[in-house]
Amino acid sequence: MIELAGLTKRYGEKVAVNNLTFTVRPGIITGFLGPNGAGKSTTMRMILGLDHPTAGDVRIDGRHYDELRDPLTYIGALLDAKAVHGGRSAYHHLLCLAQSNGIPRQRVREVLDTVGLTAVARKKAKGFSLGMGQRLGIAGALLGDPRILMFDEPVNGLDPEGIHWIRNLMKSLAAQGRTVFVSSHLMSEMALTADHLVVIGQGRLLADTSMADFIAANSHSYVRVRSPQRERLLDVLHGAGITVVEAGGGSLEVDGDKAELIGELAAQHHLVLHELSPQRASLEEAFMRLTAESVEYHAHDGTPAAAEQPQARAQWGEDWRRG
Structure with missing residues (x-):
């Protein structure tokens, strides 16, 4: 178990981590999410004693x-x-x-086999690809057969087979009752891997909740309906007090989780449905909504922002020439 209590790290005037308090529990995979510059790497470094907190405390199984x-x-x-x-x-x-x-020396061969590097065990690391380097780093994490595993971007550089392997490895470790704490920017992969989420932005805790609850709390759910008897369906839904929004392609959208109710109404009125599908935002969409105000670096689509209009660019060029 990893326990953080009021963990804070300042670099001069910059607050990298701001009063973080949460617990990473055993038996589940806890995902650690946040935009670039949110403080994730700094937090992990403080857990390992590589950086010292300005304030607060972090313990591993009750000890520093x-x-x-x-x-x-x-x-x-x-x-x-x-x-x-x-x-x-x-x-x-x-x-x-x-x-x-x-x-024991024997453990080295065991972890090399676990991560699939036995065939290149005697080759120098400088010749390794990014994916092979990741596997070697994971082998190092597994070497002591620890009860707690912490991974920062573990799928970086891995091919599809490697991603599938590390995902199943983490699930297996959690199923053994170990604590698994993983940070990643790949939302699609995190959605398939993590059971619980800790989300931070600008060093502050934004969410500490289950994957399902996080998506439900930070997304918009609705039901998409299509029918060749569209006008009759509209009348039936309106008669039941259900608000309907007309969408493209002849489909209708109903807010909330009303799929079962709509299906029952359609059956009662002998209406044919070509589609009745609940829609829920992805983890990525929910994450973007929650962290929108915490993103430190914003890109845009190429349209000049206000600060980049010709006059502003001219002033920037003048400032640059002056040094």
């Missing part, structure tokens, strides 16, 4: 990271897959980690 003896046997983490000496082979990189943490 620097109080853990042989920490790889408590928590395994992948924060930066490139943090490997390029002149070492995959095997010797893991062997060095094992020997410094009191882990």
